[in-house]
Amino acid sequence: MYKPTAPGTWKGRVDAHDGEEGKRWHQGIKLLNLTDEPEAAVATQAIALLGFCCDEGVRRNQGREGAVDGPAALRQAMASFAWHLDEDVMLSDAGDVFCTNQNLEEAQKQLGKKVHALLSNTYKTIVLGGGHETAYGHFLGIKQALPEGQQLGIINFDAHFDLRSYEKQSSSGTPFLQIADDLAAASIDFNYLCLGIQQAGNTQKLFNTAESYGADYVFAPALQVYNFQNLQEKLQQFIAIVDVLYVSIDMDVFAAAYAPGVSAPAALGVNPEVVLLLLQEIINSGKLLTIDVVELNPKLDIDNRTAKLGAALLYHVVQQWSQV
Numbered sequence: 001m002y003k004p005t006a007p008g009t010w011k012g013r014v015d016a017h018d019g020e021e022g023k024r025w026h027q028g029i030k031l032l033n034l035t036d037e038p039e040a041a042v043a044t045q046a047i048a049l050l051g052f053c054c055d056e057g058v059r060r061n062q063g064r065e066g067a068v069d070g071p072a073a074l075r076q077a078m079a080s081f082a083w084h085l086d087e088d089v090m091l092s093d094a095g096d097v098f099c100t101n102q103n104l105e106e107a108q109k110q111l112g113k114k115v116h117a118l119l120s121n122t123y124k125t126i127v128l129g130g131g132h133e134t135a136y137g138h139f140l141g142i143k144q145a146l147p148e149g150q151q152l153g154i155i156n157f158d159a160h161f162d163l164r165s166y167e168k169q170s171s172s173g174t175p176f177l178q179i180a181d182d183l184a185a186a187s188i189d190f191n192y193l194c195l196g197i198q199q200a201g202n203t204q205k206l207f208n209t210a211e212s213y214g215a216d217y218v219f220a221p222a223l224q225v226y227n228f229q230n231l232q233e234k235l236q237q238f239i240a241i242v243d244v245l246y247v248s249i250d251m252d253v254f255a256a257a258y259a260p261g262v263s264a265p266a267a268l269g270v271n272p273e274v275v276l277l278l279l280q281e282i283i284n285s286g287k288l289l290t291i292d293v294v295e296l297n298p299k300l301d302i303d304n305r306t307a308k309l310g311a312a313l314l315y316h317v318v319q320q321w322s323q324v
């Protein structure tokens with residue numbers, strides 16, 4: 001269920017005549033094998049990518065399958081980024097966890113183990129999804145790594161709450177209710193802020209669940225650069241009450257013009273600029289523990305637009321996160 005990334009996977013443009021000055025991500029990234037427990041990160045700033053090749057949650061949620069190929073498409077979209085990282089920064093690719101035989105629950109457990117291995121060895125972790133069922137597996141690792149007494153904050157950029165009932169089965173629509181219930185069982189608060197909610201994309205039942213679980217949210221039409229001061233205030237209030245942050249970026253939060261390659265595109269979704277500004281606020285808080293990008297479906301993408309957007313956001317995340 002786990003495979004390290006094969007040598008040669010990262011490839012792209014080479015400016016050989018420019019030497020070190022021509023360096024790109026595919027030439028600087030290190031491959032990290034998590035088959036055994038990784039060694040503690042040696043670099044001052046160690047960032048690791050980990051793929052979750054899975055769309056079983058999307059299938060179970062009546063969505064359009066294809067997110068299983070999200071990690072490969074994101075790697076490809078990142079490969080030729082110019083290298084502007086400081087010398088003390090190590091960027092690693094820790095391979096992929098796969099979902100086999102539709103066994104989502106086992107795949108999520110395996111993802112949790114690998115996330116825990118990275119976090120407990122001081123890697124700043126970036127999980128490449130996968131449908132939004134990625135979030136529950138990601139959380140299993142966060143929960144194990146969370147120091148006792150620390151408050152976890154979850155910020156989800158998403159058109160949807162993903163708070164559906166998992167009584168019959170879990171899916172890409174249920175991860176944050178699973179997380180809320182797991183936290184409640186461990187007497188830990190569920191601090192959940194959802195940014196970019198589409199009213200038309202969430203039934204009254206979901207709004208009621210959000211309310212009963214104390215979830216906070218901002219509708220997509222309010223997630224605009226001109227409203228940034230209000231957004232910043234709301235974000236800062238949320239960040240102030242927690243110790244560490246888990247951020248999830250569901251690519252369907254963006255307008256379909258920017259992100260056509262998702263199971264459930266949002267015609268009136270948000271613009272990327274405001275998300276980038278909010279990510280910068282989050283990273284500057286110094287509380288970001290781990291992040292994922294989910295729901296990219298390369299089969300439905302147009303000219304790799306969605307993959308390139310996810311990758312571009314991660315470029316800025318890596319650049320800024322490596323400095324805090």
Ligand SMILES: N=CN[C@@H](CCC(=O)O)C(=O)O
Nearest residue numbers: 061132160162172173201264
């Ligand atoms: N991952 C979540 N997906 C959405 C899908 C909504 C739709 O298909 O319109 C959800 O369950 O709410």
Ligand SMILES: [Mn+2]
Nearest residue numbers: 132158162250
């Ligand atoms: Mn989602």
Ligand SMILES: [Mn+2]
Nearest residue numbers: 159160250252
């Ligand atoms: Mn969504």
